[in-house]
Amino acid sequence: MIRLLGSRFYENLMMALDTLRGNKLRSFLTIFGVVVGVITVMLISSIISGINVAVEKQVESFGTRSIFLYKFNIGFSTGRRSREERMRKPLTVEDSDAIKNLPSIETSVPFLDVSNNFWGSKILVTGRNGKSSSAVQLQGTLPEIEKTTTEVLMAGRWFSQSESDEKANVCLIGSSVVDTYFPYTDPVGEELDIGGTPFRVIGVLEKKEQLFGGGGGNNDQSNVIYMPLGAALKLKPNEDDLFILAVAREGMLDQAKDDVEDLLRVRRRVPYGQPNNFSMETAASIIEQFKSITAGVAAAMIVISSIGLMIGGIGVMNIMLVSVTERTREIGIRKAIGARQGDILLQFLIEAATLTGFGGLVGLLIGWLLTLLVKLVLPSYVPLWAPIAGFFASVGIGLVFGLWPAWKAARLDPIESLRYE
C-alpha cells in the first residue's frame, strides 16, 4: 500500500516537474509571490536572530552575575513614566554599601551619571589639542568598579580608595576619548579639562564592542570618562540619580536577587504587599525583555509575509485553473484509460505543491544568499525553523490553493473532456 502510494506519488512528481519545465516563464511568474514570501521569512528571521544575538552579547558583557538597580524601570519602555515612578526617591551610596555587605554579593558599585542632559548645565571636556566636546559620558563611581567586569583596563590603573576619599581629580578614559584627545600620545599622566577643572588621566580602557557596528555620539559606549564619585559631585553638586551595579557571588545570582530585593524594600520602606519602588534587572532578564519585543516584531512580520504568500497562492490557483482548462483533453484521456477521480485530484495537487514547493526552494536559496549580506552588518544566523517553515508553508500554499482546481479537474466528465478541442 505504501509502496503503491509512493510510486504513484513519484510518477506524479515526475509529471509535475515535466510540466514545470514545459512552461518555464509561466511557472516562474506564478511562483514569484511564494519566492518573495519565503525570502521575507528568511530575512526577517535572520535579522531578528542577529539583533537578539547582538543584544545578548552586549548585555552579557556587563556580566552574567550582574544585578542592575535603578529608581526607574530599566529596559525598553515607551511613553511617559507614571506619576508614582517619577516621584521615586533616588538610590543612595549607602544603599550600595549595604548591598555590598550582603553575603551573597561579591561587590556593589554606584554610578552617578553627570554627563550633559537636556536640563543641566553643559560640562565641556577640552583637551590639550584644542578639541572640545560635550558628548562624553561622565560617570562618577567608587574603586569597587575594578572588581566588576564591565570595563577592562588597558593601561594605567583604577583610582585608589584614598583618591576616592579625597575626591581627587583623576580619571580613566574610554578608547573613543583617547582617539579624540590623545590620537598620537600616551594619555596616561596627561591632563584633560572637564568642566573647567583639570583631571589627570590615570588609566585607559579597552574598546567596547558596539551593538550595531559602532558609531559616534551618545551611543558610543567607549566615549566615557570614569572619575571618583566625589569628584563627579563637585562638577554637579545636585545630581543624585544613582545607578547601582551589584555582582553576585558565583552561583548565587538567584539568592542575591532575593537578598537585594528584601534589603532595598526595607531600606526604601516599601509596605508589605506593594510593588517595588525601584527596578532590578539582570542580564538574563533584560535579554528576556528584549526578546519578547523582537518576538512581537517577528510575529507582525510573519503576518505580513503570509499575506504575500496568500497572494502568491491566489496566483497559483489562477494558473492551475488555466492549466486544468488547457489540459481538459489530457484529463479525458487519463480518465478513459482508467484514472479515477482521486488519481486526477492527486496529480493536480502534486503539481500545484511542486510548483509552490519549487518556489519555496528558490526563495530559500535567494534568502540564504541575502542573509549572508545581513551577516556583514549583524552577527546573524538563520534559525533552523525558518527554512523548514518556509518550505512547508510554500508546499502547503500549493495544496490549499491547488485543491479547488484539482477538484474541478477530477470532476470533469470523460466524454466531454475527450471531445474538448
Add this chain to the structure above:
Amino acid sequence: MYKFMDDENGERQPAATDTAQTGEGLILMKNIWKTYQMGVEELHALRDVSFSVNKGEYLAIIGPSGSGKSTLMNLIGCLDSPTKGDYWINGNLVSTMTDDELARIRNKEIGFVFQTFNLLARATALHNVELPLIYAGMGSGERYEKAQAALASVELGDRVGHKPNELSGGQRQRVAIARALVNHPSILLADEPTGALDSKTSVEIMALFEKLHAEGNTIIIVTHEHEVAERAHRVITIRDGRIENDEKIK
C-alpha cells in the same frame, strides 16, 4: 481518501447473480435506453438496445452520424451509464456502477483506440503505454517490461523513447493500440481507428487488428466506413437509436 487506497488487487467482486445472467457473453446489453433531456423534450439516443458479444469476436458497429453509434460506444466503453437497462461486461454489472468503479473497469477490461490517437503529447511512447499500468497500481519494473513488450508487439520496439510528434500517424496509432493492449483488457474498443490516417496506413492498421484478433483478442470497431466494417466478422448497424441489422459476415 478511500479512492486512493481501495482494492490493491483490482476487482470488486460482483454479486454471484450478475455472473449467472451473462452466460457465455463477454458483453451483454439488455434493454438499454439512453435518454437526454433537451429542455422539455426527451431525446432518445438509444432505444431498447439488446445484444451480446462473445469472447474472441471481431465486431463492427456501423451507422450514420446521429444514429446513436457514439452513445453506444461510450456505454460499451464504460465512459457513460445507461438511463435504463442492464449492461454486463466480463461478469460485472456496470450499468449501476459509480464513477470510480467505472474507471476501474475501463482500466482493466477495456482498451481504447481513438480516431485522433489521444496520446499524451509530452510523454514518450513508452510512458504513454505505461499509463494504464500506473493507474492499475503496477510497480515500475514490471510496468517497464510490459510496456516494452506491448510496443514490440506492434513493431515499435525501436521507437520507445520517441514522443508522439516524432512519430508518423500510423506509428502513433500503433502506440495507442499498444497502450490499449498493455493491461490485457477483455475488449479492444476502437472508435474510427483509421479516420485520421491515409489509405496505405489504414490498411496496415486494419491488418494489425486482424492479427490481434487472430491472437484471440475481442475487438469492437465503431465506424461509418463500410470498407472498415467489412473486415470484421460481424456487423451491427445502428439507425435512430435502434439495432437495424445484426449479421455475421464471416
